[in-house]
Amino acid sequence: MTKWLAAAEPIMSASCCVNSGLATQADKLTRGDAPKLQVPDKIASPDAFVVKDDNGYFCLNLMVKNMRCAACISSIENAMLKLQGVTHARVNMSTQRVVVQWHGGTLDGRQIIRKLWQLGYPSAPYDPLKLQNHKNDEERFLLATMAVAGFASANVMILSVAIWAGVFSDMGDATRNLFHWISALIALPAVVYSGRPFFRSAYQALKNMRMNMDVPISVAVVMASSMSLYQTIQGGRDAYFDASISLLFFLLIGRYLDFRARSKARSVAEHLLVLGGTPARVLDASGDELLIPADAVKLGMIVSVLPGERIAVDGEILSGTSDIDQSLISGETLPVPCRVGDVVFAGTLNLNGSITINVTSLSDSTLLSDIVRLMENAEQGRARYVSLADKVAKIYAPVVHILAALTFAGWMIWGSGGWQPAMMAAVAVLIITCPCALGLAVPVVQVVASGVLLKQGVIMKSGDALERLDDVDTVVFDKTGTLTEGLPEFLNSGDIASEDLIRALSLAEHSHHPLSKSLTLWAAKNGIKSSFVVDDILEVPGHGLQGSVDGLKTRLGRFDWCYEDHDQVAKRQTTMSIWLSVNGQPPICFKFKDHIRDDAKTTIQQFKDQGLKIILLSGDHENVVSAVADELAIDDWHASLLPAGKVGALERLKMTGHKVLMVGDGLNDAPALSAGYVSISPSSAVDISKSAADFVFQGADLMPVFNTWILAKRAGMRVKQNFTLAFIYNAIAVPVAMAGLATPLLAAIAMSSSSILVTLNALSLRLRQSTLGKT
Amino acid sequence: MDILILLIPAALFLGLIGLAGYMWALKSGQFEDLDGAALRILIDDDDVIVKQGDDKSDKPL
Numbered sequence: 001m002t003k004w005l006a007a008a009e010p011i012m013s014a015s016c017c018v019n020s021g022l023a024t025q026a027d028k029l030t031r032g033d034a035p036k037l038q039v040p041d042k043i044a045s046p047d048a049f050v051v052k053d054d055n056g057y058f059c060l061n062l063m064v065k066n067m068r069c070a071a072c073i074s075s076i077e078n079a080m081l082k083l084q085g086v087t088h089a090r091v092n093m094s095t096q097r098v099v100v101q102w103h104g105g106t107l108d109g110r111q112i113i114r115k116l117w118q119l120g121y122p123s124a125p126y127d128p129l130k131l132q133n134h135k136n137d138e139e140r141f142l143l144a145t146m147a148v149a150g151f152a153s154a155n156v157m158i159l160s161v162a163i164w165a166g167v168f169s170d171m172g173d174a175t176r177n178l179f180h181w182i183s184a185l186i187a188l189p190a191v192v193y194s195g196r197p198f199f200r201s202a203y204q205a206l207k208n209m210r211m212n213m214d215v216p217i218s219v220a221v222v223m224a225s226s227m228s229l230y231q232t233i234q235g236g237r238d239a240y241f242d243a244s245i246s247l248l249f250f251l252l253i254g255r256y257l258d259f260r261a262r263s264k265a266r267s268v269a270e271h272l273l274v275l276g277g278t279p280a281r282v283l284d285a286s287g288d289e290l291l292i293p294a295d296a297v298k299l300g301m302i303v304s305v306l307p308g309e310r311i312a313v314d315g316e317i318l319s320g321t322s323d324i325d326q327s328l329i330s331g332e333t334l335p336v337p338c339r340v341g342d343v344v345f346a347g348t349l350n351l352n353g354s355i356t357i358n359v360t361s362l363s364d365s366t367l368l369s370d371i372v373r374l375m376e377n378a379e380q381g382r383a384r385y386v387s388l389a390d391k392v393a394k395i396y397a398p399v400v401h402i403l404a405a406l407t408f409a410g411w412m413i414w415g416s417g418g419w420q421p422a423m424m425a426a427v428a429v430l431i432i433t434c435p436c437a438l439g440l441a442v443p444v445v446q447v448v449a450s451g452v453l454l455k456q457g458v459i460m461k462s463g464d465a466l467e468r469l470d471d472v473d474t475v476v477f478d479k480t481g482t483l484t485e486g487l488p489e490f491l492n493s494g495d496i497a498s499e500d501l502i503r504a505l506s507l508a509e510h511s512h513h514p515l516s517k518s519l520t521l522w523a524a525k526n527g528i529k530s531s532f533v534v535d536d537i538l539e540v541p542g543h544g545l546q547g548s549v550d551g552l553k554t555r556l557g558r559f560d561w562c563y564e565d566h567d568q569v570a571k572r573q574t575t576m577s578i579w580l581s582v583n584g585q586p587p588i589c590f591k592f593k594d595h596i597r598d599d600a601k602t603t604i605q606q607f608k609d610q611g612l613k614i615i616l617l618s619g620d621h622e623n624v625v626s627a628v629a630d631e632l633a634i635d636d637w638h639a640s641l642l643p644a645g646k647v648g649a650l651e652r653l654k655m656t657g658h659k660v661l662m663v664g665d666g667l668n669d670a671p672a673l674s675a676g677y678v679s680i681s682p683s684s685a686v687d688i689s690k691s692a693a694d695f696v697f698q699g700a701d702l703m704p705v706f707n708t709w710i711l712a713k714r715a716g717m718r719v720k721q722n723f724t725l726a727f728i729y730n731a732i733a734v735p736v737a738m739a740g741l742a743t744p745l746l747a748a749i750a751m752s753s754s755s756i757l758v759t760l761n762a763l764s765l766r767l768r769q770s771t772l773g774k775t
Numbered sequence: 776m777d778i779l780i781l782l783i784p785a786a787l788f789l790g791l792i793g794l795a796g797y798m799w800a801l802k803s804g805q806f807e808d809l810d811g812a813a814l815r816i817l818i819d820d821d822d823v824i825v826k827q828g829d830d831k832s833d834k835p836l
Contacts, residue, residue, distance in 0.1 A: 094809060
């Protein structure tokens with residue numbers, strides 16, 4: 001339970017440093033301020049992740065939780081450097097990772113992880129080679145091309161302004177020619193260097209007989225540059241060096257923004273996967289515990305799981321009994337008792353007893369990997385999504401090329417100047433139509449929108465998710481953990497005598513069971529304290545607690561266990577309740593209900609008001625689901641669904657032409673999250689679901705789901721407006737260019753003004769964010 | 776206009792110095808952790824540098 005709660009803690013809302021101004025900075029630096037966390041008694045060895053090089057240096061890469069401020073950086077780095085033998089420790093704040101390097105074999109990886117725990121930062125080792133690390137190279141490449149394009153376009157522009165001014169004054173041909181030659185000298189190498197991202201992608205597309213936006217871009221840039229070079233050699237009047245290089249510069253800005261948004265999303269996903277990918281605690285022959293990545297565990301290994309830990313492998317219980325919380329797999333709210341010989345599944349949570357497990361199936365055949373497989377299958381369906389920009393490109397590219405060809409042909413037939421003016425007019429058409437505004441329109445809207453969302457505590461994980469969310473007409477909710485908080489709420493305190501209440505509380509305080517916890521929580525809220533002397537407490541997994549409270553033998557737990565004489569044995573409790581029996585008296589019932597998120601009803605009503613269809617899909621029992629559906633006024637609900645059943649329901653919706661927003665948090669929702677047209681998870685979700693979802697929202701409210709949808713609607717509107725603006729601009733400029741009236745000056749003005757207009761329109765999305773959340 | 780022969784190369788040269796500086800910063804990984812860089816400026820340098828073997832005991836910070 002503790003781990004689950006820890007995972008429920010918002011990623012962004014800071015517990016350590018949000019309030020730390022500079023005034024308290026020094027104070028924090030000395031204290032190493034961080035949330036107080038209980039350090040686990042036993043930390044398993046991360047040796048499997050330690051990389052040793054030839055010079056005797058060891059290196060360990062860790063993903064770290066909770067790092068938020070300067071004090072976090074300095075307290076971690078200082079503490080690491082104080083460990084014996086550590087030569088290098090570096091925090092990367094952007095990716096939330098730490099690299100520690102040390103010399104000699106005296107330091108144990110465990111000490112590093114323990115130290116981080118003590119400071120308040122849970123961490124998980126990872127293998128950097130397994131994560132995509134070409135990411136950095138790609139980012140550097142884009143930044144370098146952007147810098148070169150920026151440098152070249154600035155310098156060419158200085159010369160071009162002089163040439164344009166020269167048209168009105170009396171610049172001599174020799175000076176103009178010299179300026180053209182210098183422009184060529186700067187622009188041509190820069191085009192070759194900075195154009196590579198576009199040339200490459202255009203080449204790839206053409207090789208596969210496809211069309212994308214990069215094809216017309218590449219054609220325009222190459223044609224404009226070579227034609228301008230020809231003009232320069234001939235001593236001609238017009239050269240488009242400034243247009244071709246500044247076009248590349250604008251487009252590279254868009255490309256970089258797009259890339260950064262995507263790599264940020266990927267790094268968030270990696271972080272979730274590594275911190276969530278529970279390594280297994282394997283017992284070796286001598287009884288020592290080793291931390292091994294779940295995919296390296298072999299058949300027949302013995303894995304130990306402590307109370308509160310998530311189980312990493314599928315296996316059979318060898319020793320110990322415990323209640324297992326399977327809610328994330330099946331959606332059931334109540335834990336299932338397990339004893340020796342029972343089979344437990346990866347991804348479930350061990351609540352109250354230490355158990356050891358004999359591994360019976362490997363990572364690629366566990367239930368968890370079945371779910372992952374189901375997810376991947378579902379994702380393949382989604383990968384076919386074609387972004388709006390690509391759709392536009394498909395029509396746009398041929399139209400542009402046909403227009404340019406027509407211009408050339410028209411000038412050849414009716415013109416008098418031969419092929420040169422014809423070619424110049426065609427190049428002008430290519431330049432003017434070049435999708436500078438389009439290339440910026442989508443990335444800028446996405447960057448602005450993801451910034452607005454982040455401020456609301458919503459993380460956007462994929463760039464095209466906003467476009468998809470814009471098209472949605474049906475919202476499917478999961479119940480446990482999504483509509484409800486996943487925490488039971490104590491209901492019938494009025495029916496129970498205060499003495500019995502206190503008696504039950506005295507026992508409940510000693511258990512991790514969700515119902516006991518909820519009772520304790522309720523008591524703490526209402527200021528009720530247990531005043532009895534409690535002895536001989538025994539927690540019997542699957543049954544309940546017993547002990548002597550104030551000298552009387554008391555049991556708190558299942559009905560059939562509290563009241564053994566009773567012949568009517570309830571096979572399974574479907575309503576959430578526990579029973580208290582004192583000294584063999586008839587038991588008293590404590591009723592609970594899964595607490596529905598406070599704003600669930602308003603959120604659903606808001607969606608309905610906007611004309612969206614609401615469906616509830618749950619793995620829980622029918623009577624629980626129907627009660628929730630009634631309360632929230634959802635007509636369309638389905639209970640007792642397995643993960644595959646949820647995917648099936650979504651597939652059927654898809655077949656009937658619906659575009660579904662899936663909102664869910666459990667492991668059983670992960671395939672459905674991938675199968676949905678677009679998906680959102682709360683930050684309390686299991687990590688695999690968070691990485692499957694397109695958006696992750698934080699906090700106890702459900703309203704962010706609606707706000708995200710509204711923002712997606714607005715962003716979609718901006719993108720369409722931008723496309724319309726670009727179309728209008730082309731409708732005016734293209735005839736001018738076809739008539740041969742375009743000059744380099746006109747092209748430059750038209751291009752930059754449309755880019756600025758589009759960017760401003762995208763930025764204005766930020767202005768309306770204040771209207772969110774109040775709806 | 777003869778001054779152009781001096782001024783244009785001078786302008787280009789200065790621009791190239793800037794570009795080279797940027798490329799150097801890029802190559803040496805200064806754009807890897809912009810969030811961290813924004814925060815590191817708040818740390819007092821004296822605190823960060825810890826002499827090796829200075830403090831072998833495991834005392835809490």
